[in-house]
Amino acid sequence: xxxxxxxxxxxxxTSLFKILTKADxxxxxxxxxxxxxxxxxxxxxxxxxxxxxxxxxxxxxAQVEYADMGAIGQxxxxxxxxxxxxxxxxxxxxxxxxxxxxxIAHAGGSLDPLRDxxxxxxxxxxxxxxxxxxxxxxxxxDLLKKKTPELEKENELLLRTKAFLETERPLREMExxxxxxxxxxxxxxxxxxxxxxxxxxxxxxxxGVDLEAAVAKxxxxxxxxxxxxxxxxxxxxxxxxxxEMTDEEAAEFLGSYGLEESGxxxxxxxxxxxxxxxxxxxxxxxxxxxxxVERNTRAQDAAGAIHTDLQKHFIRAETIHWDTLLELGSExxxxxxxxxxxxxxEYIVQDGDILHIRHSG
Numbered sequence: 001x002x003x004x005x006x007x008x009x010x011x012x013x014t015s016l017f018k019i020l021t022k023a024d025x026x027x028x029x030x031x032x033x034x035x036x037x038x039x040x041x042x043x044x045x046x047x048x049x050x051x052x053x054x055x056x057x058x059x060x061x062a063q064v065e066y067a068d069m070g071a072i073g074q075x076x077x078x079x080x081x082x083x084x085x086x087x088x089x090x091x092x093x094x095x096x097x098x099x100x101x102x103x104i105a106h107a108g109g110s111l112d113p114l115r116d117x118x119x120x121x122x123x124x125x126x127x128x129x130x131x132x133x134x135x136x137x138x139x140x141x142d143l144l145k146k147k148t149p150e151l152e153k154e155n156e157l158l159l160r161t162k163a164f165l166e167t168e169r170p171l172r173e174m175e176x177x178x179x180x181x182x183x184x185x186x187x188x189x190x191x192x193x194x195x196x197x198x199x200x201x202x203x204x205x206x207x208g209v210d211l212e213a214a215v216a217k218x219x220x221x222x223x224x225x226x227x228x229x230x231x232x233x234x235x236x237x238x239x240x241x242x243x244e245m246t247d248e249e250a251a252e253f254l255g256s257y258g259l260e261e262s263g264x265x266x267x268x269x270x271x272x273x274x275x276x277x278x279x280x281x282x283x284x285x286x287x288x289x290x291x292x293v294e295r296n297t298r299a300q301d302a303a304g305a306i307h308t309d310l311q312k313h314f315i316r317a318e319t320i321h322w323d324t325l326l327e328l329g330s331e332x333x334x335x336x337x338x339x340x341x342x343x344x345x346e347y348i349v350q351d352g353d354i355l356h357i358r359h360s361g
Contacts, residue, residue, distance in 0.1 A: 001275050001292070002065040004035070004089035004193075008107040008116055009071040011097040012200040012236040017068035019236075019243045020264055033070040035085040040064050042272065043265045044290055046322045046352055047281060051288040053326060062279050062290040064271060066093075071107075072120055077127045077190075087188035091275050092195045093267070094120060098218055099202040099236070113218045117197060121170060124190040129165045131187060132158050157183055165191070172228040194228040194274045198267060203237045208258030211235070230274050234263030278351035281322060282306065283331075293349060300345035303357045313359040317343045322352045 007013040014036075017023065021038025042062040051059045067089055069082070076082050096113045097106060108116055139155050157180055164174045170191035176184060184192060199214045214233035215221055224231035242250050242262050254262065272278075279290040280302060291305045299319075304311030319341045320334055328334045342358075349355070 001091070001277065002067055002089045003091045003093055003271050003275075004067045004069050004086055005093045005095060006069050006072045006086070006120065007095035008073070008097070008120065010104050010107060011095045011116075012099070013071075013095040014068055015236050015240065016095055016198070016200070016234070016264075017066060019239050020268070021066055022243075023068075033076055033079055033082040035070070035082075036068040038066050038068070040066055040264075040268055042268050042279070042290065042292075043261075044279060047279075047288060047290050049326055050281060050283050050322060050354075053329070054283055054285065054288060056283075056285055056288040058287040058289075060287060060289040062292045064268060072123065074123050074126070077123055083127070086190060089193065091271065092190075092193050093198055093271065094195055095198050095200055098199050098214070113199060113220070117220075117223070121191065122168070125165050125168065125170055128171060128189045128191050129162065131189065132162045132165065135187070136162065154183055161189075170195075173226055175227075195230075196267070196270055196274050197224065197229075197231040199231070199233040200236045201233055203235050207235055207238065211259070211263060228274070230270050232263070232267050232270050234267060239263055278349070280349050280351075280353045280355050282356070283325070283354050295351075297349050298345060299343050299347040299349055299355070302349045302355065303359070306357065310357045310359050314345055314357065315360055316358045317347060318356040318358060319343050319347070320354050321350070322354055325354055 005013055005017050017036065017038060020040045023036065023038035040063065042064055044061055047059070047061060067085065069086055070076060077086075094117065096116055098111055098113050100111070108119075136155070136158050139151065139158065143151055143155065161171060161174065161184070164171065171184070171189050172192050172194060174192075197220055199218060199220070201210060201214050204210050211233045215224060215231045220231040223229060238257070239262060242253060245253060250262070254260065276295045277292050278295050279292060282289050282291065291302070293302050293305050299317040300311055300314040303314050303317065320331075320339055324339055325331065325334055328337055328339060331340065334340050
């Protein structure tokens with residue numbers, strides 16, 4: 001899963017990407033439109049606590065791939081390379097500036113997050129509409145040559161998407177069947193991608209309260225409640241300071257603001273939620289590891305995330321929830337207490353499950 005970070009110029013987008021991924025952006029291409037790719041580790045206190053209990057040789061957290069896109073706008077969306085990179089991501093993080101800094105000019109001339117969000121959203125929808133109209137024109141010729149149920153179904157769906165976009169609503173809010181989503185996914189429409197709005201706010205003495213209240217304060221509450229949409233807030237300046245600290249220093253620093261976790265940890269978690277992802281764990285002396293799967297994944301398919309052979313030769317999954325194992329102290333104690341369950345291939349893996357795959361291979 002790849003998440004694209006987008007935003008207008010001077011919103012703190014690249015700084016956020018750098019802090020998230022610890023990537024070196026100094027060697028970035030001279031082309032301002034080129035995407036920069038980096039990997040962020042998904043913080044997970046559950047995995048850390050399990051590792052502290054069993055003391056494995058290796059501890060491996062889940063990871064999320066981020067693409068830092070050049071500043072977005074109508075001109076950028078006309079460039080093939082930029083458009084191709086943006087279409088290739090699974091979700092969007094739209095960084096929106098609400099911090100005050102007279103030394104940094106705002107692209108819109110003033111702070112107005114809802115205006116900035118609406119303008120970027122409009123540009124995404126215009127790009128999608130042009131793509132739909134071009135495909136419909138080609139479809140007319142295809143249907144004149146030979147009508148097939150598949151072409152007629154696609155044509156009908158594209159006419160619906162065109163009508164929906166013309167109401168100035170993004171495609172992520174359009175209700176679709178599973179089959180329709182499969183067709184639409186092939187077009188990689190920009191406004192169909194799940195989106196997380198991230199407000200980059202000013203530093204303050206009441207930052208803990210401000211971060212929690214920012215979504216409501218700047219009017220994103222209603223928008224964040226829409227289909228496939230979320231909202232969060234960070235203070236880029238504070239996050240940059242945290243990135244330079246040890247874990248102990250960071251915990252003390254966060255505590256001074258009344259915060260239990262960094263804005264980046266919250267952002268990564270919300271990215272996970274937006275994409276419909278969960279983590280399950282494998283735990284042992286050699287390795288404690290988090291694995292990423294989509295919500296509602298069957299046990300046999302989850303085994304495939306570890307190795308394809310485990311999926312192919314799957315027999316059962318020995319399962320226990322992370323907090324139960326932590327409470328009982330060991331797998332031996334869990335087995336003695338009858339808390340280890342044997343689940344079949346149709347079992348739906350839950351967030352925080354620990355799995356041990358039994359297989360015939």
